[in-house]
Amino acid sequence: MSEVGRIVSASKWRNRILFSSILILLMIAFVADVAIGSVNIPFAELTKILFGKTSGHESWNTIVFDFRLPRAITAVLAGAALAVSGLQMQSLFRNPIAGPYLLGVSSGASLGVALLILATGSLTFFKDFIGNEGWGMIIAAITGSSLVLLLMLFISTRVNDITTILIIGMMFGSVVSAIVGILEYYSDNDSLKAFTIWSFGSLSGVVWKQLHVLIPSLIIGFVVAFIMIKPLNLLLLGENYAKSTGLNLMRTRILLIISTGILAGGITAFCGPIGFIGTAVPHINRIIFKTTDHRLLVPASLISGALLVLICDIVAQLPKDQVSLPINAITALIGAPIVIWIILSRRGAKSFF
Amino acid sequence: MNVFDLHNLSIGYTSKGERKSLFENIKLSVNKGEFVAVIGANGIGKSTFLRTLSGFQNPLSGSVKLFGRELLEYPKQELALQLSVVLTEKVESKLIRVIELLSIGRYPHINWMGKLSAHDYDVIDEAMNITGISLLAERSLFQLSDGELQKVMIARALVQETPVIILDEPTSHLDLKNKAEVLSLLLHLCREHGKTILVASHEIELALQLADKIILMGFDHYFFSGTPQEVISQNLLKKLFADKEELIRYDQEAGKFIFNLRNVIR
Numbered sequence: 068m069s070e071v072g073r074i075v076s077a078s079k080w081r082n083r084i085l086f087s088s089i090l091i092l093l094m095i096a097f098v099a100d101v102a103i104g105s106v107n108i109p110f111a112e113l114t115k116i117l118f119g120k121t122s123g124h125e126s127w128n129t130i131v132f133d134f135r136l137p138r139a140i141t142a143v144l145a146g147a148a149l150a151v152s153g154l155q156m157q158s159l160f161r162n163p164i165a166g167p168y169l170l171g172v173s174s175g176a177s178l179g180v181a182l183l184i185l186a187t188g189s190l191t192f193f194k195d196f197i198g199n200e201g202w203g204m205i206i207a208a209i210t211g212s213s214l215v216l217l218l219m220l221f222i223s224t225r226v227n228d229i230t231t232i233l234i235i236g237m238m239f240g241s242v243v244s245a246i247v248g249i250l251e252y253y254s255d256n257d258s259l260k261a262f263t264i265w266s267f268g269s270l271s272g273v274v275w276k277q278l279h280v281l282i283p284s285l286i287i288g289f290v291v292a293f294i295m296i297k298p299l300n301l302l303l304l305g306e307n308y309a310k311s312t313g314l315n316l317m318r319t320r321i322l323l324i325i326s327t328g329i330l331a332g333g334i335t336a337f338c339g340p341i342g343f344i345g346t347a348v349p350h351i352n353r354i355i356f357k358t359t360d361h362r363l364l365v366p367a368s369l370i371s372g373a374l375l376v377l378i379c380d381i382v383a384q385l386p387k388d389q390v391s392l393p394i395n396a397i398t399a400l401i402g403a404p405i406v407i408w409i410i411l412s413r414r415g416a417k418s419f420f
Numbered sequence: 421m422n423v424f425d426l427h428n429l430s431i432g433y434t435s436k437g438e439r440k441s442l443f444e445n446i447k448l449s450v451n452k453g454e455f456v457a458v459i460g461a462n463g464i465g466k467s468t469f470l471r472t473l474s475g476f477q478n479p480l481s482g483s484v485k486l487f488g489r490e491l492l493e494y495p496k497q498e499l500a501l502q503l504s505v506v507l508t509e510k511v512e513s514k515l516i517r518v519i520e521l522l523s524i525g526r527y528p529h530i531n532w533m534g535k536l537s538a539h540d541y542d543v544i545d546e547a548m549n550i551t552g553i554s555l556l557a558e559r560s561l562f563q564l565s566d567g568e569l570q571k572v573m574i575a576r577a578l579v580q581e582t583p584v585i586i587l588d589e590p591t592s593h594l595d596l597k598n599k600a601e602v603l604s605l606l607l608h609l610c611r612e613h614g615k616t617i618l619v620a621s622h623e624i625e626l627a628l629q630l631a632d633k634i635i636l637m638g639f640d641h642y643f644f645s646g647t648p649q650e651v652i653s654q655n656l657l658k659k660l661f662a663d664k665e666e667l668i669r670y671d672q673e674a675g676k677f678i679f680n681l682r683n684v685i686r
Binding site: 313358359 | 476497527534
């Protein structure tokens with residue numbers, strides 16, 4: 068075997084073990100997330116319900132099936148989608164702190180939803196369209212987030228400075244909240260109420276009907292992400308080297324924006340803006356797996372993102388109160404220090420990406 | 421068949437609708453296995469010339485043919501099988517390891533999944549041996565010296581297995597020994613591996629000794645291509661720099677540039 072082949076197969080085993088461990092942790096966290104809540108359900112009964120048998124308590128069935136299971140599934144989807152979209156954005160913008168939240172992509176999704184609910188809320192036709200199923204919401208959010216991505220891509224071809232782009236992203240967030248504020252001022256009570264409820268955003272607000280919309284949308288985003296693994300690796304070289312190695316830059320950018328827009332926009336449509344997961348998870352994986360190879364980073368970010376949001380959700384449930392803590396606060400408490408550490412460590416090695 | 425055929429080529433760029441031409445009506449052909457050195461002052465247009473030949477930049481007019489086919493007609497994928505580059509710009513990722521970088525260099529040869537075969541690893545192995553970087557395989561780019569990094573970038577071009585390699589100033593920022601190593605490595609690739617190599621360099625003395633063909637890009641849009649002997653015997657090196665104070669002159673017998681700093685230090 069060649070020297071290179073030996074090095075590659077040596078790291079392969081290490082990666083397989085790490086990958087399996089994360090997968091096992093994910094499954095444990097999923098069950099834990101379903102098990103924890105304001106109502107105590109014995110573990111034996113819980114496994115019964117999860118394996119499709121009905122428990123003696125009718126209310127336990129309802130709690131697990133209609134509340135905890137959709138919430139846990141949403142947590143998995145949110146973590147996976149945000150982490151993968153963050154990874155794609157970091158490679159696309161060549162920016163280590165890129166992520167849907169920090170670059171204003173979530174704000175773009177919010178603006179899309181705000182325009183839909185507030186500006187058109189008074190029209191009965193749209194009210195039916197928005198409905199509970201949320202096709203209108205998800206389309207508005209994905210459109211909004213994709214437009215911001217296009218705008219940020221346009222800016223990043225002119226400005227190469229990470230900090231400047233970050234500030235522009237934050238400014239964009241402020242502009243969006245200003246526009247939303249104006250829209251709120253002019254909208255009627257019903258649509259205002261609908262929007263306010265949405266903007267609280269949480270994992271527990273998502274019901275089965277909405278998951279029927281969210282899951283197929285996200286699957287499209289994930290499929291594109293896996294197809295883009297090779298182009299993502301090429302982007303690590305920089306644009307000219309990538310082109311000279313056969314990359315179609317324009318097509319790559321468009322597909323990455325579509326995938327990122329669907330993943331980040333879709334989650335924001337139903338869960339509201341969730342911060343820092345998209346920025347932090349890819350870096351954690353680069354460190355754990357000691358690699359920049361997207362063949363590993365895409366699936367690894369997917370499962371470890373899901374794991375991290377599940378853990379955040381478990382923390383959010385810990386008070387065992389009727390209402391859980393806002394998921395946003397928990398992800399920020401865990402994610403923000405990681406982002407700070409990334410920015411600080413950059414000065415030393417210049418080698419986080 | 422010639423590797424490159426340039427016909428009435430004008431290079432330069434257009435900014436805000438204004439056409440800025442650097443060199444006009446270039447006629448030139450490059451043969452298989454030739455070691456071609458591109459020499460010229462800073463900012464004269466060497467990079468623009470090489471970028472045009474690599475397909476990064478469109479010519480203002482005229483044609484560039486690579487193996488008889490118009491360069492602009494090559495799909496990106498096919499061009500990547502004919503021509504590889506070593507650029508002055510740095511690789512975007514600093515964390516990427518040498519072995520990962522070289523694996524990505526194999527992409528034009530492998531399917532969309534990006535899975536490398538045993539043969540691909542053999543090619544990478546050989547490229548590392550030729551360039552002498554086998555011990556650096558598991559290092560990240562930020563851990564490499566400038567000289568090591570340049571050899572890694574040449575290895576990256578090698579794993580692409582293209583008949584043509586274009587290098588833009590691969591010897592800048594290197595110490596004397598690394599300069600000599602890189603240039604002799606390139607010569608070795610021409611002679612032993614049949615590569616056609618175009619390299620822009622400020623190592624004019626070395627280029628005159630090693631190259632089969634010199635492309636001289638001088639001031640006042642002066643463009644010349646020919647053998648090193650022609651360059652020397654026709655005293656064309658004075659076209660290199662607009663040097664009114666006569667700070668430097670080329671000594672033909674010694675094969676060296678001589679600095680006349682006394683002309684300005686009084």
